[in-house]
Amino acid sequence: MQPHELSFSRAPSLQVVTQVAPGAAEQPRSYYIWTIGCQMNRADSERLASALEQLGYRPVAAPGAADVIVLNSCVVRQSAEDKVSGMLGLVKPLKQRRPDRVIALMGCMVGPRPEQLQQRFPFVDLFMQPQEYRPLLDLLGDRLGIDWEGCLGSLLPSQPSVTTLVPIIHGCDRMCSFCIIPYRRGRERSRPLEELVHEAHMLAQRGVREITLLGQIVDRYGHDLPGQRDLADLLAALDALEGLARTRFLTSHPADMSERIIRAVAHLDKVCEHINIPVQAGDDDVLQAMRRGYSRDDYLRLIERVRRAVLGVALSTDVIVGFCGETEAQFQRTLELLAEVRFDKVHVAPYSTRPGTIASRKLEDSVPWEEKRRRVKAVEELQERIATEINASLLGTAQEVLVDGREKGKWKGRTRTDKLVFFEDGGHDYLGQLVQVRIMKTSPWSLQGTRVDRAGTQAEATGL
Ligand code: SF4
Numbered sequence: 001m002q003p004h005e006l007s008f009s010r011a012p013s014l015q016v017v018t019q020v021a022p023g024a025a026e027q028p029r030s031y032y033i034w035t036i037g038c039q040m041n042r043a044d045s046e047r048l049a050s051a052l053e054q055l056g057y058r059p060v061a062a063p064g065a066a067d068v069i070v071l072n073s074c075v076v077r078q079s080a081e082d083k084v085s086g087m088l089g090l091v092k093p094l095k096q097r098r099p100d101r102v103i104a105l106m107g108c109m110v111g112p113r114p115e116q117l118q119q120r121f122p123f124v125d126l127f128m129q130p131q132e133y134r135p136l137l138d139l140l141g142d143r144l145g146i147d148w149e150g151c152l153g154s155l156l157p158s159q160p161s162v163t164t165l166v167p168i169i170h171g172c173d174r175m176c177s178f179c180i181i182p183y184r185r186g187r188e189r190s191r192p193l194e195e196l197v198h199e200a201h202m203l204a205q206r207g208v209r210e211i212t213l214l215g216q217i218v219d220r221y222g223h224d225l226p227g228q229r230d231l232a233d234l235l236a237a238l239d240a241l242e243g244l245a246r247t248r249f250l251t252s253h254p255a256d257m258s259e260r261i262i263r264a265v266a267h268l269d270k271v272c273e274h275i276n277i278p279v280q281a282g283d284d285d286v287l288q289a290m291r292r293g294y295s296r297d298d299y300l301r302l303i304e305r306v307r308r309a310v311l312g313v314a315l316s317t318d319v320i321v322g323f324c325g326e327t328e329a330q331f332q333r334t335l336e337l338l339a340e341v342r343f344d345k346v347h348v349a350p351y352s353t354r355p356g357t358i359a360s361r362k363l364e365d366s367v368p369w370e371e372k373r374r375r376v377k378a379v380e381e382l383q384e385r386i387a388t389e390i391n392a393s394l395l396g397t398a399q400e401v402l403v404d405g406r407e408k409g410k411w412k413g414r415t416r417t418d419k420l421v422f423f424e425d426g427g428h429d430y431l432g433q434l435v436q437v438r439i440m441k442t443s444p445w446s447l448q449g450t451r452v453d454r455a456g457t458q459a460e461a462t463g464l
Pocket residue numbers: 001002172173174175176179180181182216217253
C-alpha cells in the first residue's frame with residue numbers, strides 16, 4: 001500500500017497504566033513518542049506506549065519534558081523523511097542538555113544496517129526497525145535493574161480509543177518499483193488467527209467498538225499460516241465477538257482481493273462497506289513500470305465485482321502522479337479512471353524517488369516537480385467535485401454513526417462507509433455509541449446533522 005502520511009504524538013490523556021514495574025512509584029519517569037506515516041506506525045507506537053507504561057513511564061506532551069524520546073519514522077515519501085530529519089534536529093539539543101535522556105529512532109527510516117544513520121545522527125542512542133521494541137526495553141530494563149520481560153503483560157493499550165488499529169500481517173512480498181516498504185518491513189508474516197481473536201476480545205472488553213485490521217496488503221493475511229485461513233475467516237471469527245460493533249480492513253491490493261473477501265464484506269454484519277483499493281495509476285504502461293501486477297481493465301473489473309456484490313459500498317484509492325516518464329496523455333488516463341469510478345476518497349501524492357528501490361536504480365525521475373504539483377492539484381480538484389456530489393446525495397438521509405469523540409462542541413463519528421459526521425451535543429454522552437444522524441449539511445470532507453431515533457424522528461424532540 002502507499003501509506004497516507006500522518007503525524008501525531010502520544011497525548012498524555014490517552015494512556016493509563018495497568019501494571020507497573022517495581023520501583024515505579026518512587027521515581028517518576030516519562031516518555032514522548034512522535035509518529036509519522038501509515039496506520040501501521042501508529043499501531044506500533046500504541047503498543048510501544050503500552051510497554052513503556054507498564055515499566056512505569058508516563059506520557060508527556062512535549063519532548064523536552066521526557067526521559068525517553070521515540071521518533072517513529074516514515075520514509076515512504078521525501079516529505080515524510082524531511083519531517084523526520086526536522087524532528088531529529090529538534091531533539092539533538094535536548095540530548096545535549098541532558099545526556100542521560102534516551103533518544104530512539106524507530107520505523108521505516110531504519111534499515112537492517114543502520115551504520116550510515118549512526119554516523120549522521122550520533123546523538124541517537126538506538127535505531128530500531130518497525131516493531132522492534134526490544135532494544136529500547138532492554139536498555140530501560142538495564143537502567144531500572146529489572147527483567148522487563150517479566151514485567152510486561154499484553155501490549156494492548158489499557159484504555160484504547162473507541163476505534164482501534166490491529167496489525168494482522170507484517171511486511172510485504174510484492175516489490176512495487178517505487179516502494180521502499182518491503183526493504184524496511186521485510187517479508188510477509190501473518191499473526192495467528194486465534195491470537196488476533198483473543199486480542200479483539202480483550203479490546204472489546206476495554207470498550208473498543210470498531211477494529212481496523214491492518215496490513216501492507218491486508219488481503220494476503222493467512223497465506224503463510226497452516227490451514228489456509230484467510231482474511232475472510234478472520235472477519236467471520238470477529239463477527240461473532242460480543243461488544244464489537246464494526247470491523248474494517250486496510251489496505252487492499254487489487255491483485256489480492258479475493259471473492260471470499262468480497263463476499264465477507266457483503267454478508268458479514270459487522271464488516272463495514274468501505275474498501276480502500278489503491279490503483280496508483282490509470283495507464284497500463286505506467287502500471288507496468290510500477291510493477292503493480294494488474295492492468296487498468298483488471299482494476300475496473302474488480303471495482304465492478306465489488307460494487308455488484310456490496311450494496312452501497314464506499315471506495316477509496318491511492319494515486320501517485322508524475323511517476324518516472326509519465327506523459328501528459330498517461331496522466332489523463334488516470335484522471336479518466338478517477339472520473340469513471342467516482343471514488344468517495346482519493347489520496348494523491350507526487351512521486352518522489354526512494355533510494356534503494358527498483359525505480360531509483362532503473363528509471364529516471366523525469367517529470368519536473370512543478371508538473372507533479374500541477375497533476376496533484378488536477379486530481380484534487382476533480383476529486384473535490386466528485387466527493388461534493390456523492391456527499392450531497394446523502395442530504396436528508398439518516399446514517400448510522402459510531403461516535404468516537406468530540407470536536408469544537410460537537411460529537412463526531414463515522415458512518416459504515418467512513419464518512420466523517422458531526423452532530424449537536426444535546427447534553428448526553430454518546431462516546432462509543434451507535435446513533436442515527438439525519439444529514440442536514442454536506443461538504444466534500446464531512447457531513448453535519450441532527451441525531452434522530454431509529455424511526456427517523458428528531459431524538460431531542462422525543463426525549464430519546
Ligand atoms: S511494495 Fe507495493 S504492495 Fe507492498 S507496501 Fe509497497 S506499494 Fe504496497
